[in-house]
Amino acid sequence: MRRWAERSRPAILLIIAAAASLFAGYAAVTPSAADELAVDVVNASEPTLCAERDNVTLKLASDKVRRFGIEAAHPAYIGTLVADRATADFSHCDLAVDPGAGRKPDRVTLYESQEWQLIGHRLEAFWRPGAVPVRAGDRVETGLHLIQLWHRFEERAEEVLVLYPPDGYWRARPLPPAHLRWSAYGSSFLVGPIETEERPFVDLTGIAFDPVALSFELKFARGGAANLRLAKLDRDRIALDVSLDPVVGRPFAALRSMFVMETNADVARIAWREPGGKAWRETPIDRFERASAVELRAGRAVPSRHNSSAPDLRFSAFGAAPR
Numbered sequence: 406m407r408r409w410a411e412r413s414r415p416a417i418l419l420i421i422a423a424a425a426s427l428f429a430g431y432a433a434v435t436p437s438a439a440d441e442l443a444v445d446v447v448n449a450s451e452p453t454l455c456a457e458r459d460n461v462t463l464k465l466a467s468d469k470v471r472r473f474g475i476e477a478a479h480p481a482y483i484g485t486l487v488a489d490r491a492t493a494d495f496s497h498c499d500l501a502v503d504p505g506a507g508r509k510p511d512r513v514t515l516y517e518s519q520e521w522q523l524i525g526h527r528l529e530a531f532w533r534p535g536a537v538p539v540r541a542g543d544r545v546e547t548g549l550h551l552i553q554l555w556h557r558f559e560e561r562a563e564e565v566l567v568l569y570p571p572d573g574y575w576r577a578r579p580l581p582p583a584h585l586r587w588s589a590y591g592s593s594f595l596v597g598p599i600e601t602e603e604r605p606f607v608d609l610t611g612i613a614f615d616p617v618a619l620s621f622e623l624k625f626a627r628g629g630a631a632n633l634r635l636a637k638l639d640r641d642r643i644a645l646d647v648s649l650d651p652v653v654g655r656p657f658a659a660l661r662s663m664f665v666m667e668t669n670a671d672v673a674r675i676a677w678r679e680p681g682g683k684a685w686r687e688t689p690i691d692r693f694e695r696a697s698a699v700e701l702r703a704g705r706a707v708p709s710r711h712n713s714s715a716p717d718l719r720f721s722a723f724g725a726a727p728r
Contacts, residue, residue: 449464455498455665461661464658469725472649474722475658476644478579489585489589510528510529515539526552527548528551542616551569552568571609572604574594575593592662599659607625610625619635629651631648633646633647662703675703678700680699
């Protein structure tokens, strides 16, 4: 392992710099002002003391959206981390309602090449039944609760994208920074008509993986479809291009995460650009209510004791025309 040269720098100065520019380093891939489509962002979060419960919900709604981008990027303070913290914290949690208790996965390989591998898992317990068929090439599997996309990088297999077919939850992360060699997952996102039972979810009826395009085709129980394509992956970010049929009368996407306090959170702050706005607006996640946004970023400005290296999320490039 190469030496961590940045240890000689005062970490506090880097943290202050990160706080001053929460989302510095994102790719400046935004359409012109005339082409920007605004979406309605509503905070439907609830307070919690449990760091293992997703209590943050940001819903994105627009009857016009047919394409947008999702990006997961390392937090601005990633260079200050010497060691990560990703151990589960079940203090103040009611373990009796944990749907993942006692999980014993049954593992199947759906696709494999020199660079990529798609793995499926059947779990012993999950809050919704695993009945969604998953296709990869000529192979079709049903009953999967989790699928993972792995990438071969520097003689290691790195997990970069996961999807839970029963409820439509996604997680994404960039390749790990060189000085850590591993980084955590954090916030989840949903794509498609958002419904709510015990929690927000997307009801899927089919998933198809295209290994050439590196894309996932989704079919929805409420009708319509979406395609998520892996557009970029490196040690800074992972970017997904999304195209979908218009979702009318329901949110078309959502962010799900956890916030207890600023230093115990997967997401603690939100920033957004309003249509025609000349500056970003930014606020703590627990103070945000709603906004009209052409771009939305959610993450952290200071390290958290929970999933310290987990990425920030960005939603942008909303458009009314298909790709």
